[in-house]
Amino acid sequence: MDARVASTRQKIEIYRAGAGQGRLANCPIRSVVQSIFGKWTSLLLSALAEKPYRFGELRRLVPDISQRMLTETLRDLQRDGYVHREVFPTKPPSVEYSLTDLGRSMFDSLQHLLHWAENHHATVVEARARFDATDA
Amino acid sequence: MDARVASTRQKIEIYRAGAGQGRLANCPIRSVVQSIFGKWTSLLLSALAEKPYRFGELRRLVPDISQRMLTETLRDLQRDGYVHREVFPTKPPSVEYSLTDLGRSMFDSLQHLLHWAENHHATVVEARARFDATDA
């Protein structure tokens, strides 16, 4: 194990322990991670990592998201500083969403996991099938 | 941008598009990612990445998890092939959980994001505060 991995494990120990006794639920690391783990978050980030998109374009890119969740997820991403929202005073108005530097930084880390899932999802699905068949 | 990043982006395009028209919700990549995104999943994985643990030890490591969710999350992790469950016929019985090779492989990728959150959560919390103050 190299030094970097050891360092990472030490920090993740902190993540697990939370922010202190009695405030585990308020651990800021958990809070940040959970917001990234939202149902539509990684999907929208992967779109915006490619290039900026307008509201309606995102809706077409992710056809099964409801308008409400698109609005809400984008607002949360903006609130956390991952996404920049720019309104163009055209008529009718158009709004463009793009990743901030913070968002790009975060997505670079998230991307490792998405990439893993793309490469190994078949293995996981097989494991599930085997488990379900065995226990019955 | 190097070739590896370009390759990743291309695959994430597939992730976004899902498994095909009309079956977006059944996209296996989404399904695998969502299960990893469970509330307690990353926490338990980070514990088991360190060393195998028994049920009660995990409960003490993550004091605010309910017994029910601990059982359920561990079973899901086992079902997906990330965790191995070994029962020792002692009296009373003891059960040890450990990462499989697949689990270690997956956690290596997840770790990048957890590490990022550990290093940047303060920035995100500040961004939230600024957003909340600005809009009122």
Add this chain to the structure above:
DNA sequence: CTGTATCCCCTATGATACTG
């Protein structure tokens, strides 16, 4: 010690309709 079985609640999400 390691779970199961219930009951319950609340939040995340969807569907639909309306607005600047």
Add this chain to the structure above:
DNA sequence: CAGTATCATAGGGGATACAG
């Protein structure tokens, strides 16, 4: 076009008690 408002619902998750 880009949202908001409202209503409805499923299921994730907690608390508690029981069991092998």
